Structure formats: structure tokens, C-alpha cells
Amino acid sequence: xxxxxxxxxxxxxxxxxxxxxxxxxxxxxxxxxxxxxxxxxxxxxxxxxxxxxxxxxxxxxxxxxxxxxxxxxxxxxxxxxxxxxxxxxxxxxxxxxxxxxxxxxxxxxxxxxxxxxxxxxxxxxxxxxxxxxxxxxxxxxxxxxxxxxxxxxxxxxxxxxxxxxxxxxxxxxxxxxxxxxxxxxxxxxxxxxxxxxxxxxxxxxxxxxxxxxxxxxxxxxxxxxxxxxxxxxxxxxx
Amino acid sequence: xxxxxxxxxxxxxxxxxxxxxxxxxxxxxxxxxxxxxxxxxxxxxxxxxxxxxxxxxxxxxxxxxxxxxxxxxxxxxxxxxxxxxxxxxxxxxxxxxxxxxxxxxxxxxxxxxxxxxxxxxxxxxxxxxxxxxxxxxxxxxxxxxxxxxxxxxxxxxxxxxxxxxxxxxxxxxxxxxxxxxxxxxxxxxxxxxxxxxxxxxxxxxxxxxxxxxxxxxxxxxxxxxxxxxxxxxxxxxxxxxxxxxxxxxxxxxxxxxxx
Numbered sequence: 001x002x003x004x005x006x007x008x009x010x011x012x013x014x015x016x017x018x019x020x021x022x023x024x025x026x027x028x029x030x031x032x033x034x035x036x037x038x039x040x041x042x043x044x045x046x047x048x049x050x051x052x053x054x055x056x057x058x059x060x061x062x063x064x065x066x067x068x069x070x071x072x073x074x075x076x077x078x079x080x081x082x083x084x085x086x087x088x089x090x091x092x093x094x095x096x097x098x099x100x101x102x103x104x105x106x107x108x109x110x111x112x113x114x115x116x117x118x119x120x121x122x123x124x125x126x127x128x129x130x131x132x133x134x135x136x137x138x139x140x141x142x143x144x145x146x147x148x149x150x151x152x153x154x155x156x157x158x159x160x161x162x163x164x165x166x167x168x169x170x171x172x173x174x175x176x177x178x179x180x181x182x183x184x185x186x187x188x189x190x191x192x193x194x195x196x197x198x199x200x201x202x203x204x205x206x207x208x209x210x211x212x213x214x215x216x217x218x219x220x221x222x223x224x225x226x227x228x229x230x231x232x233x234x235x236x237x238x
Numbered sequence: 239x240x241x242x243x244x245x246x247x248x249x250x251x252x253x254x255x256x257x258x259x260x261x262x263x264x265x266x267x268x269x270x271x272x273x274x275x276x277x278x279x280x281x282x283x284x285x286x287x288x289x290x291x292x293x294x295x296x297x298x299x300x301x302x303x304x305x306x307x308x309x310x311x312x313x314x315x316x317x318x319x320x321x322x323x324x325x326x327x328x329x330x331x332x333x334x335x336x337x338x339x340x341x342x343x344x345x346x347x348x349x350x351x352x353x354x355x356x357x358x359x360x361x362x363x364x365x366x367x368x369x370x371x372x373x374x375x376x377x378x379x380x381x382x383x384x385x386x387x388x389x390x391x392x393x394x395x396x397x398x399x400x401x402x403x404x405x406x407x408x409x410x411x412x413x414x415x416x417x418x419x420x421x422x423x424x425x426x427x428x429x430x431x432x433x434x435x436x437x438x439x440x441x442x443x444x445x446x447x448x449x450x451x452x453x454x455x456x457x458x459x460x461x462x463x464x465x466x467x468x469x470x471x472x473x474x475x476x477x478x479x480x481x482x483x484x485x486x487x488x489x490x491x492x493x494x495x496x497x
Contacts, residue, residue, distance in 0.1 A: 016390060023374065026365055026459050027479075065387070068374075069363050069461035070477045074314030081388045089392055148479035149456035168480070 001053060001092065009092050010056040014038075016086055020064040028143030029066050033131060034059065040193070041127035047189045050119045054096050058103030058124035061086070071147065079104050109184035117186070126190035129181050134197030135234065137178050138204055139227045145171030146220045158212050159205055171220065175205070204230060245309045247342055251485050252312050252476070259448045261441075261473040270472070272346050276306075279333040279344050283326055286346060290323050299352035303382055304329060307343040312481035319382060320346075347474075351380035353421075355468040358434050359383040364449055365459040371404045377434060379422065383463045383474075389415075396420050398431045405442065409435055437471040438464065445473070452478060455487075 001009070014034075021031040041059040045052045065078025083104055087097045103124040106113040109132070113121070131137060145152065153172035157163055165173035179201065182194040207226060211217040217226075253271065257264050274282045286302055293300050302320040316339075318332040319325075333344055351357050360377030376386045379396040389397055394417055400409035411431070414424055422430070438445070445462065452460050455478065463475040478484055 019389075023363070023365075026367055067387070067461075067477075068365060068459045069361075069479070070313065071479055077314070078387050082390070085388055085390050085392075089390070147458040149458075149483075 003052075005092075006053045006056070009053055009090065010060070012090065013057045013060050013086060013093070016089070017060055017064045017082060020066075020082060023068040024063070024066045024071075026068045026143075027066075027071050027147035028140035029063050029071075033063065033136075033140065036131050036136060037062065037124075037127045040130055040190075041123050044123040044126060044187055044189050045120070048119055048123065048187060050123050051096065051099070053092065054099050054103060054120040055123045055127075057083075057086075057093060057100055058107065058120065059127055061100075062104050062107040062124055062128055071144065076105060076108070109181050122186040126185050126187050129185060130190055130193055130197060132181060133178060133194055134200035135204065135227055135231045137197070138175055138201065139224065139231070141174050141178065142171055142220055142224050142227060145174070146224075152217070152220050152223055153212070158217075159209060171223070172208070175201070200230070200234075245342060247307045248310050248312045248482070248485065249305075249307055249315060252481060255476070255485070256473055259451070260444050261448075270347055270474075273307075274344050276341050276344055282344050282346060283330055283333070286320060286329070287323060287326055289348065290320070290326075294323075297352075298350060298354070300348050300350050301382060302346050302348050303384070304332070304344060304346045306333070306337075306339075306341040307345055308339045308341050311339075312485065313475075313477055317384065349382070349465060350467050356430070356433075357465070357467045358430070359463070359465040360434070361386055361461050361463050362438070363459055363461045364452075367458065372401055373404070373409075374401045375399070375409060375435070377431060379427075379430075383465070391415075393417060396422050396427055398427060400431065400435075405446070407439075408432070434466055437466050437469070441471060441473070448476070452476075452484065455480070455484060 018031055021029070021034050024030050038056060038059040041055045042052055044050070045055040061079055061083045063075060063079065064082050065075040065080070066072060067075070080101055083100055087093045087100065093100060099118055099120055102118060103121040106117060106121050107125050107128050109125060109129040132140065150171050151169060153170050154160065154163065158172055160170070160173045160176040165177045167174050167177060182191070182198065185191045185194055204227065208217060208223065211222070211226065217223060253267055256262055257267055272282070272285065282304070289300070289302065299321070303317050304320060305315045305317045307315055318329055320329055349357065349359070357380050358377050359382060360375055361383055363374045365372055365374065376389070376399050377397070378385060381395040385395060393415055396417065397415040398411060399413040400411045402409045411428060414427055416422065416424060416427065457479050460478040461476065462473055464471060464473050
């Protein structure tokens, strides 16, 4: 396919799936997550010579199966159904159906996968993982925490330095858990990008702790404001 | 008695919350959801076959959703839809396939979908964002609400999406979809949607009480699933970001209901 045809097909995919992402803004997995993952995925695909149609479509669909009421639960199965439906409508996707479904089935960093994982699937997986790191990942995690009524942090060990993370109870424990994700990155480009994300997390946690000790980190709103301030500063510098 | 079934599946406890909040009686629930131990799956298949033949004799159409039920999953259970006797062979394969999960029971429920009855199913998502409460409704005609999850431009069912602020009236219709061979017109669809919402309005007090209970968990969103068949509204399921937390707090009646 010519690049212009790939672009047109990916536009059609996005038009078809955007509706699934919109309601998920409520837990931080709205269209902005899809677009960031797409942008990174296409960059990685270019670096590695992966099929941009498969990577782009995989990025646009990977979390489309999330729901505003139950979030992540069962979302991979629903994303796969959405992708299978699109393959029936778009012949160019039907030709790469199995590969596309593989990118979606194994998009989460923590999931075991059958080796060798196709390079297209590695691109989608690493792009999603990168977006879960740094300021973007912290903001998504905080919004997810608000949505599910989780407490912000442990009262005496807010950054989970001396405990096993309790992911269902404390949002900041999940932020700590995100630290473990870079080990799962598969591509050189993503690993290189993760360094900046690591610094973002370190800087956020430092300020979080300082604010917490001063009694200024009372709830998720305070933590979100800190993340947003960092993100504004990042975009100003950029 | 739950003889031989030591564990009440979490999904059943979830349904019992609907009984607690007065959406249906324990008897109605047991009648609607036919439960079988997993070892009795062949009996489920033969009962389903009888139901399908009975439908055929009475010139009715129904769809049946068969679920595999483990002990500790509150939702998103593997399921298989049956509308014709010819699908029973595939159902047997579905019920006997090797899976990682350990399933305790198999259930089925029935929904009439023939043209002789009004039959719709939907989901209301209650959400709180930016200080406001909204209700988003998605409804389809003559199908399972599970299908809503894969709504797309070539959806095979008539479909309406609408929203409103809190309990304000009326709903603002955001999207109407008519499949190519639908016998309904857009106007009929909107009118029937209005009728459905009035049915829901009649249960407003019970729904609001249940929402108040779920609000106590500080969730930002949760949903209720419903179906309306022949003017009878049934709230058939609910979902939250953390059902286990809700169920832990709910002193639900742990009845039997096994068939």
C-alpha cells in the first residue's frame, strides 16, 4: 500500500473507533491516550520497518474495549471483537487480520506472549507501555484511582517504600508499580524514551513527598494538579 | 439447598443484590436464570433444546445466553448465544472446551425477540464528572445488551444512544442507527425509545435507591443493564469499577436457585 493509502485507512479506523474511547475519559483512558500511543507507535514502526497500517490500527484499537463503568475488566476481549468487526468492513485490514489481533491481544506489558512476538506487536505494546510511564502515566493512574474510589496513598508510607504495593487500595502504590514496567520494553527506541519518563516519575515523586509532608497533598485533586503543572511546564519548555 | 455446590458464585451474589433492592423477587430471579452444575451441562443442553422446540411450536423467537460461571468472577463471563437448534452442537463444544478457569456452573437465560412482542435491552451508565451527574443510555432492539459493546456503523440491530443530566427529562438523543433491512422507521425508534424511558421512570425510586447505595463507594461511574419485554421492565445486571468491594459490604441473601 502507498503511504497515502495507509494514512487514509488509518483515518477510517480512527473515525470508526473514536466513539469507544470518548466515554473512557472518565478514567483517564480517553482519545488522548489513543493518539499518544498512535504517535509513538508510528515512530517506532518507522524505526524498525514494521507495517504502519498494522501498528497504527493496533494503537487506535488496543484499549477501545475499555468501558466507563468497568474500566479495564475484559477490555482486551472487547477490543479484539471491535478489531474483528473492523476487519469485516475494511478489506485492507482483513488481509492483516491475524497480525492486527496479535498486536491487541498482547498489548499490555505484563502479559506473557508466545515467542517470537511480531515486530508490529512489539511496537504497539511498547508504545502503550511508554504512555503508562512518566507524567502521562501518572495522570492516567490518578484519574483511574479517582474513578474507582481508591484512596490516594497510604497514610504513613505514601510512596510505598517499605511495603508490597497494594494496587487496589492506593493510587500512589500503583504509581510505584509503574516503575517496574520499563523492564518489559522490547525495542531500543522505547527503552531510550523510557529514560526521560523515568526522570519525570522521579521528579513527580520527589515533589509529591515534599507536599505530602507539608500536608498539601490531601487528595487526588492535589496530586492531579501537581501532574498537570509538570505537564504544562514540559510543553512550555518543548 | 445447594447440595454439592459448596460455593455461591460471586456472579449470583451480584444478582441477589437486585433482589435486595426490590428489582425482582428471588423466585423470579431463579426462574429467569437457569443454573446447572457444570457436570450437568448435558441437561442444560437438553432443556434448551426443549425450550427452542417449544418456541417453534408457538411461533415465537427467543435468544438464549449461556454463561460459564466460576466461583469468583463478578462479570465478563464467557458466554454463547443460541437462537436455533442447529447451534446446539457448537454450544456443546463451548461448554466442554478446555479452559484455564475452573467453572462451577453453567447458566442460561431467555429473551423473546419475535415481532409479536416489544423487546429492547440496554445499559444506563451513571457518571459523575466535573461536579455534574449524567446518565448515558444505549439501547438496542431484539438483541442482547452484550452486543452494545461492539456497536459500529454496520451494527445489525436498531440502536439509540441518549443522555440526560441527572434525572432530568427528557433524554437528549445523540445517535440513532437503523440497520439496512430494519422494519422500524427512525420515528418509530425514537417513539419506542421514549416509551422505554418512561418504563424506566416508573422504577425511578428503586433505581435511585440503588444508585445512592453505589454512590457511597465514591465511584465515578457505574451501570445498570435492563431489558423490556412486553411492557415488563427488568433490571438484569449492574457493573461498577469494583464489584467485589460492593459485594463485601452487601449483606446479600445467599439463596439457592439451582435447577
